[in-house]
Amino acid sequence: METSIKSDAFDKFVQASSCILNPEIEAWKEQGGKVAGFFCSTVPEEIFTAAGIMPFRMRGTGSTGTELSDSCFSAINCSFPRHTMNQALKGEYDFLDGLICINSCDHVRRIYDNWIRHLKTPFVEVMSLPRKIEQPQIDWYRDEINVLKGQIEEHFKVEITDKxxxxxxxxxxxxxxxxxxxxxxxxxxxxxxxxxxxxxxxxxxxxxxxxxxxxxxxxxxxxxxxxxxxxxxxxxxxxxxxxxxxxxxxxxxxxxxxxxxxxxxxxxxxxxxxxxxxxxxxxxxxxxxxxxxxxxxxxxxxxxxxxxxxxxxxxxxxxxxxxxxxxxxxxxxxxxxxxxxxxxxxxxxxxxxxxxxxxxxxxxxxxxxxxxxxxxxxxxxxxx
Amino acid sequence: MAKMDIEEIKAKSLSRYKEERDYFKLLLSAAKVMPGEENALQAKLLEILLDSKETVVDCVENDKPFIGGYFCNAPELFTAMDLPWFMVMETPFLAATAPYLINDIEGAEEMGLGTDLCTAIRLPMYYIENGLMPMPTAVLGLLYPCDGAPMLHQVLQHNEAWKNVPIYSCDPPYKSDERAVEYFADELRRMSKFLEEHTGKTLDMDKLVTVCDESNKTYSKWQDYNELRRNVPSPHGWEIGGAQAFAISQCFVAGDPRCTAWFEQLYKCGEARVKAGQGANTAEGWTEKIRLLWFDIMPYGWVFEFMPWLETEFGAVIVMDMFGNFPYTLIDTSSEETIFHDLAKRNLLDAPMIRQARSTAENFSEDIRRMVTDYRIDCVIWPGHMGHKDGSATIGIMRETCRELGVPFMHIGLDLFDKRYTSVDEVKEKVTDFFKGMGLA
Amino acid sequence: MPTFDEFIEGVCRYVELLQEQDRPAKSLQFPNDPEQLREGLPVQIGVNANQGIILRGDTFAELGNPEMGSASHLLWTTDSALVSDGKMTLIGPDIPESEGGSLPFGQVLLVSGPKLTPADHERLKGSQHVGDHIDGYMLRSTSEHIWARVSKEAGAKGFDFETLGRALMSLVKSKVPSVSAMEIIFITSSKKDVKGLDLIVSETRSIGREMIKETWKERGFDIDCEVDCASCHDQEVCDDIRDIVHSTSSDEESDELRVVDNPVDQVNAESVP
Missing domain, CATH: 3.40.50.11900 (Rossmann fold)
Structure with a gap:
């Protein structure tokens, strides 16, 4: 990226945004750290941080085609899940220890169904995000987060305390x-x-x-x-x-x-x-x-x-x-x-x-x- | 959009609604002169439909309460509250062959609603924005099975004239466990309260029990009938008893004795044909050769140009389709608790499209698996409607299911309401290649 | 991965409890060989054995009408001690005693096999849907519960739960050879008894779903196709796709490919405007 900003930090940001597996993640993994991918900004990434797991927002960065994911999706599907799934099928997401999908839209929510049928990520769950924004929906999502919390604790053998x-x-x-x-x-x-x-x-x-x-x-x-x-x-x-x-x-x-x-x-x-x-x-x-x-x-x-x-x-x-x-x-x-x-x-x-x-x-x-x-x-x- | 006042909308929408009603009157007069038991059933169905349309006209003209509903919102509750309703997206399903439909689709495109949004969603948006839909006392929405549904309801909320029409939309969860059913039962309870608040009607539990008991009778007869379609040859094809069963039990009326009687008559017709060893063919000189599962809605926009062709050209009979299938459990009417629970279950887990498309993809494969086995299906067609994007992201799963079952699977790619998207000739060519390639023809 | 073991034990305890409460009950012991199981049955068993459908008017008895009560489960284990091979227990009236009637119907198939794994679950679950495999017996097309009709013709021949039990054992054992032992429980005593059974094992549905999900993950994404390429009319399209995949992934990774699914469809999908 052409830039007039002179900053090592910025250079690292540019690198991290231009690829999937960046050096920071590699270093984290080398130290034994776990990484959980998630789709959509409505997944509460704080829950992973609280579990000592690095949350990674899923992208299709670097994709050039959808030759592998075309067997899962069709031509009327959004290119974001098609490219991201393609990257996954190519092995670009093999570093993930877990993945949280969500019903964010008709295209992205089907990643869960295709992912569990085609990839071997050890921990894959799906969250139910309401569409309304009223109290019963907040309460439903609270329960969903608690369910996810329990699943993370059980799978990763960690305790997520309130603190x-x-x-x-x-x-x-x-x-x-x-x-x-x-x-x-x-x-x-x-x-x-x-x-x-x-x-x-x-x-x-x-x-x-x-x-x-x-x-x-x-x-x-x-x-x-x-x-x-x-x-x-x-x-x-x-x-x-x-x-x-x-x-x-x-x-x-x-x-x-x-x-x-x-x-x-x-x-x-x-x-x-x-x-x-x-x-x-x-x-x-x-x-x-x-x-x-x-x-x-x-x-x-x-x-x-x-x-x-x-x-x-x-x-x-x-x-x-x-x-x-x-x-x-x-x-x-x-x-x-x-x-x-x-x-x-x-x-x-x-x-x-x-x-x-x-x-x-x-x-x-x-x-x-x-x-x-x-x-x-x-x-x-x-x-x- | 040019801003319109309420009286202007009332006049304009009523004029269009009557036009649609008259279109069905025309179809009814044609059905009445056609011979045979099945045509008598078609006529009966149209009479029930017309009656519901006349009721809406009466409500608009005389300021009586009525609601604009969506599908799978537990219509038994509306019946129990004596609330007439129409479906805000009914035109593309009911009047898809009406002469004005293509102009309406073009109108929606000109509004800036593009060409990749489901036609069944674009059209009601067009009607709302152009004052062509009757304004009800209240609107009931449903926020699934697709992204288009909540967007349609939000356009309705955004529209200057409709802003003052109260709306309640049930929000089905993405999960399908007991917690999800209970949550959705609460959504239905809140919906009932909303209706009471905005229509002046009350929900009488005794009446609800009566309506649900009747609804159970209807559904029992529907299931009885469906067993007949397992026979080889199937007594009926696409024309009767499939998707209509859903329409008559959920869309025009619910928990209505006329509906139960219709199914009983349908059963008798089917049973007579089974006993006589008669298939779906009447006098056309073809016989059932391919038993087809059409795993979606019928192509209403061009159904008459395609479905008869399937039968006469290949003897391909649509033995089952997504909306004709019967995955329902009956409602336990022993208490208010059980009624709401089972209404929630029916409308969340059982009803077609909501059942498959609302949640994770298991039911796409489960239903194909069950229908192929039970109905002795020879091949499965997923039409690939341009609006069914979650289904289109499930084609790999459906294909794999069919491969495991050893039945050929086909995905076409079309618009069920607009034949300009993929022409009927193109669809026919693809289907022909498929049947021949798979050794079915 | 959770197993069904505790639920199998729970079902057996429940059956004992019902027996202790003086429900009419009978217990039968069948041979364990699938072929022997079919011997002497009053009706045909096997593919297309049931040629037609059973009409309402031709029904001898109905089982599992939701108004009467209905539940159906299949539980498997690798622990042979939990399943008594060839045993059938019936709690409640039998079919011949119910002519023209409608019985509550709870059916539990317990199977064991040392080599059974979660990968077998989906196939085992599917094996309950006997379709047209038992003459005179029609499972109605419902989703979660079991609802069946026995024809008058079969009723006249003496079709009873022994017939059904032996047929089911034979069919399941034939379909899934890694099943080495099978036990069946039928409950027809009352709606309450059937509901009680359902409550005990309702949790097994989510365990089953989890097993299926894990199996998919284990299976992964495979380029291999079971169809012989030489006789497949899709070969040309398939080859083209393989070429594309090879060319796009060769400079990035190993030769290990994870494609390809049905090529015919891919072509169709691409032709959508």
Whole structure:
């Protein structure tokens, strides 16, 4: 990645985000550490940290094809699970000691069914995530987390005490707070870090032992303290969408002059904008409440569109955004309809919005450039 | 969308609803002049359907309470509360061959709803956004079996005019154990309270017992009938007794003696054919050669162009399909507790599509396994509807199940409601290649 | 991996308890050889033995109508001491005494074999669904419980639980040769007794699911196909896919491949617009 940031920590983040098995994980494994993969940002990763297991957010990074997973999925399935499953079938995820799947969407939830039939990961479980965000659903998810906790304890022969959990929540909250500080730096006219670079930092945060990531993030924030970014750009852009873990996608937007200053994505602010409640006497209840209700939601959570659009509006205002790009992986019903509603709402607000479909691995770069250029021209015309 | 006031929506939606009702009147008049017991049954089914449509029209015109429902929301509860209902996504299933349907699909595309979202979900979104759907007193949603369902309900909540229509959506869990059934029973209880609160109706437990007892009678007769389809040759094919059984027991009415009577008559028709050694063919000069499991919804948008062809060209009879299958357990009406528990179980674990697509993929393979064995199936077709994305991510599992069973499996890739996605000719070509390649024809 | 052993013991204790409570009961001992088991039976056993369906009006007796009570389980073990080979216990009335009636029906198949593993569970579970293998006996197409009809013709020939028990033992032992011992329990005494049985073993469903899941994981993803390539009409497509897989993975990993499934379908899937 081309960058003006001079920071060893940042270099490590870039490396971690650009591959699956990074040196930090290798070192962790060499020391006897366990790694559990998980799909979707609604899986409470704190539970693994509390168990002394490194949580790893699943990706298909580095995939070039779906030749192996095509026997599991069909052409109308999202390319994210197809590429990720392909990577797994190629052996890229052989380092996992466990995997937690979840019913996040129609495509990703079937990874569980295909995984248990084709791969030999020793511990594979599936969680039931409700769609509603009310108290009975929080209670259901609390029970789900407790079930998972019991399964982890039994399989990995560990005890997850309330103290372990509270410590884990505290650590993850500290990371969230540092990531938020990183985002705050982007509010200025010439941010010291681009959207491309920020995404690399965020992705790395799901792929390293968390205490180590936290230390590196502190180091990066220090390195960035005197750093001046470029003030040359055509417009300040916010990205809204789902699974987006490839900084190269942002890079194309930024190369056209659209500086990405904030987002509502599940590798972005939705991961960390709000903390888990550390005062709740029951840490499992706190996690359930956080993942069902407290954190900014994605469209799979039902009945929350008003809060979602308000969150988008607030972020756009806070980061002085000129226009919003809604990205969506092809065949995703959830984001298709969400962007449809977002477009209507933002039209009423006078905030320019453009919805873009994409494949998981970066393709159609020319078309993407053209669409972004047209959007930026529209923003500039509106400005003048 | 241009903003419309409530009176404008009422007039516009009623006009469309009556148009749809009249389309079914036309079909009914055609069915009435056709000879034979099976056509009499078709006519009876259309009469029940039309009656439910007339009731909705009456409710809209005279401001009586009625609900916009989804499928698998325990409709016995609505019957017990004397609440008429229509399904917010019924048009693509019931009136898929209506002349205006293709225009509506194009309208949905023009709205920006793309071409890869399930047509059965896009269409009701289009109707809501364009004031073409009657606005009920309350809406009941269901947040599965696919991602499209909650998005449809959220569009409804987002729409300026519908915002004030109260909505309750049951949230089925992804698990299928006793904890999940109990949780879903509580969802149904909360749904009943919601209905009481917003419609002014009350749930009388004695009435619910009566309705559930009747519903049990209906389902018992359905199962009796299904056993007949195990006969070689099957007494009926795609035209009657399969998916209609689901529609009449859950979609138009539930726990209704007319429905029970319909199944009894259906059983008699089927039994007479079995005793006479008669198959699904009538006078067309073909015989049953291939016993087919169509493991999905019927291709309603082009059913008449395809299904008769399967029979006359290859003698391929749809002996069973996903919605005609009977995995149901009967409701124990001994207490309120058992009723809600069993209604939850029926609507969470038993009802088609929810049963397979809501949760992990076991029931895709379990059901294929059981149906292939019980119904002496020669081959399985998973149509691969463009909206059934979880199922399309299960094709490897279904294929492997069929391989273990030693029956050929085919995945087509089509839109059950829009024949422009994969043309009927293309589908026929693929099916022909498959039958020939597998030595079935 | 949890086993069914404690549940087998639980079922046996439950049967003893019912017997102590003076339920009508009988216990029979059958030979252990699958062929001998079929000898002298009043009806045919085997593939297509039941040619047609049994209509409502042709039913001698009904077993397991949900209103009467129904439960069906198969439990296996490697511990031969837990299963008494060839033993059948019936608690409650027999079929010939129930002409025109409907009996509650609890059925438990207990099997053992020193070489049985969780990999056999799915096949054993499936072996309960006897389909068209017993003349005059039709299992209705239901999902979780067991519901059956005995035909008038079979009833007239004396079809009873001994017939059913011997037939089931013969069929299961033939289908799964690693079964070395099998015992059967039928309960027809009352809905309450059947429900009690179901409660004792209900947990075994989730254990069974776990066994199936673990078996899939053990089996892994295999390129091997049981069909002989020379006689397979998919060979050309399959070869193309193998080539693609080889070319895409050769520079990354070893020659050990983890593909390929049904190539026909892959082509179909790709042709979707």
């Amino acid at each position: 372990n959990l509270r410590d884990a929540i505290k650590l993850h909250n500290e990371i969230r707070s540092l990531q938020k500080q990183l985002y705050e730096l982007r509010k200025v006219d010439n941010p010291p870090i681009t959207g491309t670079e920020t995404l690399a930092v965020m992705v790395a945060g799901t792929a390293m032992p968390r205490p180590q990531y936290k230390a590196l993030l502190e180091e990066l924030l220090e390195d960035l303290s005197g750093h001046e970014g470029t003030g040359k750009y055509r417009a300040r852009i916010m990205i809204v969408g789902g699974e987006l873990d490839d900084p190269e996608y942002i890079k194309i937007i930024e190369e056209q002059g659209g500086l990405v200053v904030t987002d509502s994505t599940c590798f972005g602010t939705r991961l960390m904008w709000r903390p888990v409640d550390e005062d709740n006497l029951d840490p499992v209840q706190a996690l359930a409440s956080y993942y069902i209700y407290d954190r900014p939601s994605c469209p799979r959570m039902y009945g929350d569109q008003e809060r979602r659009i308000d969150y988008t509006r607030e972020m756009a205002k806070e980061f002085n955004v000129d226009g919003i790009i809604g990205e969506r992986l092809l065949f995703c019903d959830q984001w298709l309809v969400e962007h449809y509603m977002t477009n209507l709402d933002l039209k009423d607000d006078g905030i320019p919005f453009m919805a873009l479909d994409r494949e998981y691995i970066l393709s159609g770069k020319g078309q993407l450039r053209t669409r972004v250029q047209a959007f930026l021209e529209k923003l500039e015309a509106a400005e003048n």
